Amino acid sequence: MTEKFDAIVVGAGPAGNAAAYTLASAGLKVLQLERGETPGTKNVQGAILYSDALERIIPDFRNEAPLERHIIEQRMWVLDDDSAIGTSYRSEAFSSDRPNRYTILRAPFDRWFSEKVRAAGALVICETTVTELLQEGGRVVGVRTDREEGDIYADVVILADGVNSLLARKAGFHGELDPRNVALAVKEIHFLPEETLQGRFNIKGSEGVVIEIAGAVTHGMVGTAFLYTNRESITLGIGCLLSDFKKTRVPPYALLEELKQHPAIAPLIEGGEMKEYAAHLIPEGGYKAIPKLYGEGWMIVGDSAGLVNAAHREGSNLAMTSGRIAAETVIALHGKGLPCSQENLAVYRAALDESFVMKDLKKYRELPEVLHGNPHFFSVYPKLFNRAAHTMLTVDGEDKHSKEKTVRRSFVEQRSLLGLMGDAYRMWRATR
């Protein structure tokens, strides 16, 4: 086949769709290839949609996109075996006419996004796997697919093929994923009548609640859990680093089962009908694990590029933003008649560095290492905090001064004074 495109986008997730939509809207000749039967069938996310990133691509998305609930309240819980301590923030301001975050279900959302890509003029071909990148003289010139006569050429190939990015690995752009840099997350969707859901979470209309969870449920592994309210369902999931799963040999589904039985969680999902189970890898290596993002005739975006802010559970917004910026880079070069050479594509990395994407990842660059080195953050502290709360909130004739002493002693016994100070320093350093 001799057909040539201005750009080929591999993958139809948030990053790929953002790139393909932006390119096609600017009038470029775009081919998007997706291995799933339809866009969305292979894609897994929690899922929270951050409005800002999408708004910069499709400003009026709220009128058309299939959204579940807009988030007005975020709770953070730290669990012990049968207790939970936590904080929450709730605000009516999040119910403005332009809410900041939504829960979504990826299957319908991705279908919608892909329709927008098609309508913008991109050629979207599904059920087609890109098997390798075509290279000539060290330059990527196109892709080879699993179909007959399946070589297709383009000025630039944007890799949005997901966390594993087999293509980038095969082409030697980055190495094998380090299990310390990837989380394995599992989730279930439980259906509940809308009124039940609203009652349980103290919400009305399309308001929604997010609960981020850490503590005993991860068995001391580096990881967290989450509970999201959808329109008529609850998404409940848990994820830990792959390297920790390997060490503990705890099966992920067992963690999820324990989470569902926790006394703080069980009443929230009671009576729900489980409709969906999914598992996915999340690149959580952060700034230091980011591979080379561009080269001669290629760029890499989204999960494939490891652009996930694990500390804030943001990923799809980084994906969309990187896809958009990659596309804008190509559009600018195309407009000037310049080739998509490594030198010219450096603009992509520079623009990413200037955006919240790299600034945020850089801020937390030490976090993965600190968490690896301090497993007690996920085992010792949740217990200590829960017990402290229990001590202080139990009225039993003991005076408050003595209670405080008991609490202090429990901390010092577990971590020593120096240990506590070290932990505080390490957390500060990891998140400054």
Place this chain on the structure above:
Amino acid sequence: MHIVVCIKQVPDSAQIRVHPVTNTIMRQGVPAIINPFDLFAIEEALQLKDRYGARVTVLTMGPPQAEVALRKAVAYGADEMVLLTDRAFAGADTLATSYALAQAIRKLGEEEPVDLVLTGKQTIDGDTAQVGPGIARRLDLQLLTYVSAITDLDPGGKTIEVQRRSEGGVQVIRTRLPALVTVLEGGSTIRFATMPNMFRAERQPVQQWNREQAGIDDVGKIGLKGSPTVVSKIFTPRAGNRRAKMIGAEMGSAGEVASAVLDLLGSEHPRFARELGLAAP
């Protein structure tokens, strides 16, 4: 040679559930697919095209979304696609559907005479196997149902030879064209689309025909008005609770076992026994 393949977009019945209270089909979230038997018809058409050269037109009647099914057929290698879509077609039973499709095929024949019409043996949602024969009757085509293979075709001499599954064996039938063949499952599975055909399927416009464009004047013959079939009730059959009886193989001769079976039938179903002339116990 001009081949028309009639296909239908159906809900994937493997994923359908019946609402426990209302007994209606819950279609929400059920993916739409090409009727699996029609895939074998498409593949037969494409193999004839490979062997003898042919223009393959895929035809369907349905809502605008049905064009997805047509595009898929073009990705496999079909040449043209026609979608009959009009509110007037809604609610059609097999009689009305076969009329509308027959009219459309007649219309297609004006451009280039149609030599062969292919369909799947039946759809997985209706399971009637009536539309194919209905079209054949209306267009006066030779009808070959339950065909497992098209073994020979002579485009010049206008003859076709097929293998047809029948009770207890395979019939080899030769007849003249134009013919309508309903294709069984289990022949050649559908091919993997080539990249150029994937592109063509996305880019080629679908011919959308409404009632007038399909050459239909009589509204009384299509849609709900043209459908004498009445679905009076839908229900989920109760799971049977039948007992099984083992009649001892230790009893010896076949004759003894047969007598034991007849005795048992006679005692359980006296009327059956009377009709067979068996002595009531």
